[in-house]
Amino acid sequence: DQEIEKISKKLMKELDEDRYRHTQGVMYTSAALAMRYGADLKKALLAGLLHDCAKCIPGHTKIKMCEKYNLEISEIERKNPSLLHAKLGAYLAKDKYDIEDEEILMAIRSHTTGRPGMSLLEKIVYIADYMEPGRKELPNMMDVRHLAFEDIDKCLYRILRDSLVYLKAQDMPIDQTTEETYQYYNELYS
Numbered sequence: 001d002q003e004i005e006k007i008s009k010k011l012m013k014e015l016d017e018d019r020y021r022h023t024q025g026v027m028y029t030s031a032a033l034a035m036r037y038g039a040d041l042k043k044a045l046l047a048g049l050l051h052d053c054a055k056c057i058p059g060h061t062k063i064k065m066c067e068k069y070n071l072e073i074s075e076i077e078r079k080n081p082s083l084l085h086a087k088l089g090a091y092l093a094k095d096k097y098d099i100e101d102e103e104i105l106m107a108i109r110s111h112t113t114g115r116p117g118m119s120l121l122e123k124i125v126y127i128a129d130y131m132e133p134g135r136k137e138l139p140n141m142m143d144v145r146h147l148a149f150e151d152i153d154k155c156l157y158r159i160l161r162d163s164l165v166y167l168k169a170q171d172m173p174i175d176q177t178t179e180e181t182y183q184y185y186n187e188l189y190s
């Protein structure tokens, strides 16, 4: 596909080698999940490809850019500017990569913290980000990869839960949206 090729080339200049490989992994994993669940294949490819487009921008530059583009920065984001790569990525996907589709932009925006009431495409990108083949082999990975094709909502809940446990164990500050997303899906699927 021409658009995918063009964006890939551009991304190769913005990302380091590992991150580029990761985004290719997320792109194809998103496509596989889109096939399984009947989501729009092209949207899944584009959202997966672009989800981390702002990841390799230095922290202080991320903050500057968010201020310039009037993207809100929470206390926790100011302390952990890495979290900003999701909303900044959605902004850049539109501004620099000419993505107009709101579903794709939302999937990029919500891929780090999740969001209560995620669309199918958002779930796909969130899950693909976690389980693409290049990801570190966490102990739960076999289960997550199996569940992803068995029951997407159970899989999403499993990742949200494991991630929150991990963040708390590491004593990392929890973003409000991360917490709200977990609570929302905990009531639905626990």
Ligand code: DGI
Pocket: 022, 052, 055, 080, 083, 111, 112, 113, 129, 167, 172, 173, 174, 175, 176, 178, 179
């Ligand atoms: O960008 P990726 O590494 O591919 O993946 P991602 O965008 O899902 O980011 C994962 C990182 O984000 C992981 O190291 C945990 C962190 N994270 C997610 N939610 C929160 C968080 N970190 C903090 N401090 N608080 C959160 O709520």
Ligand code: FE
Pocket: 051, 052, 055, 085, 111, 112
């Ligand atoms: Fe990310």
Ligand code: FE
Pocket: 111, 112, 126, 129, 130
């Ligand atoms: Fe993630």
Ligand code: FE
Pocket: 022, 026, 051, 052, 129
């Ligand atoms: Fe990622």
